[in-house]
Amino acid sequence: KFWISVARSGLIFPYLTQGVFPQQASSFLQKWLERLPKSLARHLKVFTPWAYESFNFDGFDLVISISAGPAKGIITGIDQPHIAMTMTPPRSLWDKESNFRALKLSKMYLAISETINVFMRIWDTNIAKRVDYWTANSKYIQKKIKRTYGVDSTVIYPGIEERYFETRKQSQINEVKEKYSLPDDFILIVSRLYDYKKIDWAIRACIRASKKLVIVGEGPDRKYLEKVADKNPNIIFQGYVSDDEAISLFRLASLLLFCGLEDFGIVPVEAMAAGTPVFALREGGLLETVKEYIAGEFFKTEQELCNLLKDFDKRRYNREAIIKQARNFTEAKFLNNLEKYITQIYEKETKK
Numbered sequence: 304k305f306w307i308s309v310a311r312s313g314l315i316f317p318y319l320t321q322g323v324f325p326q327q328a329s330s331f332l333q334k335w336l337e338r339l340p341k342s343l344a345r346h347l348k349v350f351t352p353w354a355y356e357s358f359n360f361d362g363f364d365l366v367i368s369i370s371a372g373p374a375k376g377i378i379t380g381i382d383q384p385h386i387a388m389t390m391t392p393p394r395s396l397w398d399k400e401s402n403f404r405a406l407k408l409s410k411m412y413l414a415i416s417e418t419i420n421v422f423m424r425i426w427d428t429n430i431a432k433r434v435d436y437w438t439a440n441s442k443y444i445q446k447k448i449k450r451t452y453g454v455d456s457t458v459i460y461p462g463i464e465e466r467y468f469e470t471r472k473q474s475q476i477n478e479v480k481e482k483y484s485l486p487d488d489f490i491l492i493v494s495r496l497y498d499y500k501k502i503d504w505a506i507r508a509c510i511r512a513s514k515k516l517v518i519v520g521e522g523p524d525r526k527y528l529e530k531v532a533d534k535n536p537n538i539i540f541q542g543y544v545s546d547d548e549a550i551s552l553f554r555l556a557s558l559l560l561f562c563g564l565e566d567f568g569i570v571p572v573e574a575m576a577a578g579t580p581v582f583a584l585r586e587g588g589l590l591e592t593v594k595e596y597i598a599g600e601f602f603k604t605e606q607e608l609c610n611l612l613k614d615f616d617k618r619r620y621n622r623e624a625i626i627k628q629a630r631n632f633t634e635a636k637f638l639n640n641l642e643k644y645i646t647q648i649y650e651k652e653t654k655k
Contacts, residue, residue: 352376352426365649368434371566376430384652386645387434388459391444391566392451396424428452436648440567441588459644460591461567462637467550467576468626479551483541489515490612491556491579493549493570496522500563501584503531504605510535512612516560519544519552553577557617559599562608565589571599575629578622582611597621598628 352373360366360379368374371390379385392398428451437456439445448456479485490509494500502518506528509516517539518528525540532538544552550573553559559574559581567588571581575592581599583589593599598620602608 352423352430365645365652367645373427373430375434376426378433384435384648385433386436386438386648388438388440389444389448389456390440392447393423393427396420396427397447397451438644441591443588443591444566457644459640460632460637461569462632462634463569463572463576463629464634467553467573468629468633471551471554476551476554479544479548480555482548483544485517485539485552485555486515488557489517489539489555490558490560491517491519491552491574492560493519493552493574494522494561494563495520496524496528497563498524498527500524502528502562504562504608505560506531506538508605508609508612509537511609512615513537514612514615515539517541517552517556519549549573550577553579558582558615560608561589568592572629572632575599575625578625580617580620580625582608582615592628592632594628598625 355373355376356378358377360377360383363383365384365386366377366379367386367388368377369388369390372393375385375387375389377385431452431454434454437448437454438459439448439456440459440461442458445456445458448454492502492505494502496502496518502524505516510532515537519541521542529540532540553574554577556574556579559571559579561568561571561581561583564584564587568583571583571589572592574581575598581589581593583593583599583601585601585603590601593601595601600611602611
């Protein structure tokens, strides 16, 4: 969604936007990797740095890379300033975030993978020197960039589309409720199902607190999470829904849960735009977006989450105050801040 916002702005030529404009890839290796089955391509990502290094930027005055991976490794000319809009330093290299529970990898594979990662971390650190200017999507990521690469960055918060704030007809909302046979009062999770998202915390806490939980999303951790739920009727796995249906779900839910560590966390902002409070892990970017006691609460452990759920009463939260908090993170504000930043850098460089 972040990349789409940038592309829609018209501010940046869509040359480096990973996954959004794959037809722009000019490298043979990049095109070759894209033709491979996903199951195989996933294990060949070690080659993507060389794909990005093959891009040709002749004729461009300023180059912007957008990624949480190797796109910042592009090679630009001496007089071509490079801005790296960084979602996060690569998690697979620096945070060890993966879905090992679902992958069931052999010890030999893990050993080989870790050996490769040692060299990839060296490469990732070295290519950081190619970047002239850095942006981060939160203060949390700003600190990670400083810790990982030893460089300063400018925070430019992402934002959500105006449609998340728009008034929706009750009949339209009820249509989604009936389509998925949802209960009258439920707690919502919208997430990819990976182990580091800690959705098992939410399942166990909701069962103990006798709360109904609707889980929207798919991922490799689903089978494990279904075992945790143990066919409890209060836990509903809904799978994928459309973005438009998700907007209605945010309005139907009494509460959104977010148990994982996030760099920024766009889903909680989308929920707040509907006036729905958020309970989140007391870490990461959500500490900057969710105003405690106004738009939600924070927890550090599964037990703390369970206690919060047992004591939860939506009437304690003012819907308009929650929406006001979400208004701090709109797409319009993001694009305005981004345009100002790019203009500032461009003018600075042209004066040299």
